[in-house]
Amino acid sequence: QAAGENVILQKQDWRTYLGDGVDARPYGTPSAHEAHVIRRNVEWLTADPVSSVSFTPLHELDGIITPNGVCFERHHGGIAEIDPTAHRLMIHGLVDTPLVFTLEDLKRFPRENKVYFLECAANSGMEWRGAQLNGVQFTHGMIHNVMYTGIKLRHVLEEAGIKPNGKWLLVEGGDASAMTRSIPIEKALNDCMIAFKMNGEALRPEQGYPMRLVVPGWEGNMWIKWLRRIEVGDQPWHQREETSKYTDLMPDGRARRFSWQMDVKSVITSPSPQAPVTHGKGRTVISGLAWSGAGKISRVDVSVDGGRNWRSARIDGPSLSRSVHRFYLDIDWNGEPLYLQSRAMDEYRNVQPTKDALRAVRGVNSIYHNNGIQTWYVAKDGVTENVEVS
Ligand code: MTE
Known part of the structure; x- marks a missing residue:
């Protein structure tokens, strides 16, 4: 406290009346004095907020867990508002038995809880040529770190039965952008999850409610939200989001093919x-x-x-x-x-x-x-x- 102030001796207004009762805030929100702790976008970065990014306010947070309400969002076709009872996950392609699951079906497989970061491959992308954005929220805020509850992707793949030549997955989102990526089967069987909770509560619509793919350590673009379809194939699909986008152009004009893992x-x-x-x-x-x-x-x-x-x-x-x-x-x-x-x-x-x-x-x-x-x-x-x- 600065010298001369005597706040401790003053009688603050809020000490003179009773506060709200226990049922006034059935779903809690932060103090009004924390109203500046919000996701923000950079308006000139994209043509339209429907296909854009909002950034995590990293400078205001501490510890390791990102609160759900300020996890950065990156979506290519807006936030899908999905009725979970009308949402299905289909597995087909090189499998013994094509299957369609409801959310309730998935919740009957053994569950696990894991804390992982999700970083967009484009995080710090605006800083390549020199210092540009004046805030850690904008230079590094395309990351969040939450505890996921879900099931191993392996369980549903094994339920469908992968044929011996099934080496790749195509994962597709149920949003308007139908985001699709190819994932090698080794990664899918090793540690990928289908998550339906983050930090203990249902995924937020922004993060893929009612279910998203979790691809630990790999670039955020592969973590398909609003997951609706998994096709098993024998080679990668080379979709737009893994060729013209989300590949790294090298000095000689050639592009690195697949750079999945996020670096230290x-x-x-x-x-x-x-x-x-x-x-x-x-x-x-x-x-x-x-x-x-x-x-x-x-x-x-x-x-x-x-x-x-x-x-x-x-x-x-x-x-x-x-x-x-x-x-x-x-x-x-x-x-x-x-x-x-x-x-x-x-x-x-x-x-x-x-x-x-x-x-x-x-x-x-x-x-x-x-x-x-x-x-x-x-x-x-x-x-x-x-x-x-x-
Ligand atoms: N999944 C779908 N269905 N649609 C999308 O637009 N964006 C991807 C990925 N999954 C996307 C998606 C990208 S580019 C990133 S970086 C992450 O989701 C962002 O996840 P978040 O919104 O939870 O931060």
């Missing part, structure tokens, strides 16, 4: 442009998120001088494979400008590259899979900006 990455969420330092010098908490599509994060280093010197940050909270990890570095800020960076390493010793190192290999034609190190410049007055150092 981290970002400081506070301080950041939307969360400047307002308390002046002294005790300061630097905090951020780290994740890898390969597994767990084993280490996060933080630099306050643009990458010249590094200190290991403290990872706090659950360390789960292909979930985000929360890290902190507690410093005594001397009030001089900072060039903040974080660099993550995963359990397989994959290390997050600098943006320059990434560009040396990948060029600047790409939009997707940018996991380069982010720099925030903190000025003496605490105002923070998106910059690059080289």
Whole structure:
């Protein structure tokens, strides 16, 4: 509390009358004082909000779980409003018995609970050529991390019986965009899920109610929402979303074929442009998120001088494979400008590259899979900006 204020001695208005009763808010919402903690879009980015993206307010969140109401949304044909009783999941193609399931049918298979991040391949895509968007919500907010309840995809595939030449799945959404992707059978049988709950409650319509595919560690585009059809085939389909979109254009003009796994990455969420330092010098908490599509994060280093010197940050909270990890570095800020960076390493010793190192290999034609190190410049007055150092 600033010197001279005597808030503790004052009688605040809300202490003078009774509050709402227990049934006034049957489904709770955040305090009115948190009204700024919302998803936001970048209007110039897309022609129309119906095929667009809204970003997670990472600078306002802590811990590892993204609250359902602020999970970023990416959809290509608007939010499908599905009546679960009129929704079906069909499995056909190279199977012994084509099957159609209701949601209730699926809920009778053994369930599991898993925390995973979902990152859009285009996350940080606007930053390829240089620092552009002034806020971690916009540079890194195409990610969310929730606990899914659902069933292993393997259960329904085994129920239908995959024929020996069944090597690929085509998964299709029930929205107006009919989003479709090819998935290799090994991944499908290994750890993919059909989820119907997120953070304990039904999936939100934005996230694919009543059911979505969970593809741990792999790019968000493959996590088909409003899942309605799975076809088993003997080769990939090469749909639009895995050829002209969601492939990485290399410097020589050729494109990488299928880059499914999300690379090791981290970002400081506070301080950041939307969360400047307002308390002046002294005790300061630097905090951020780290994740890898390969597994767990084993280490996060933080630099306050643009990458010249590094200190290991403290990872706090659950360390789960292909979930985000929360890290902190507690410093005594001397009030001089900072060039903040974080660099993550995963359990397989994959290390997050600098943006320059990434560009040396990948060029600047790409939009997707940018996991380069982010720099925030903190000025003496605490105002923070998106910059690059080289
Ligand atoms: N599934 C369907 N049916 N339709 C879509 O438009 N968008 C994909 C994927 N699944 C999409 C979809 C993309 S590009 C991403 S990044 C993720 O969903 C976003 O998931 P979210 O909206 O839960 O953040």
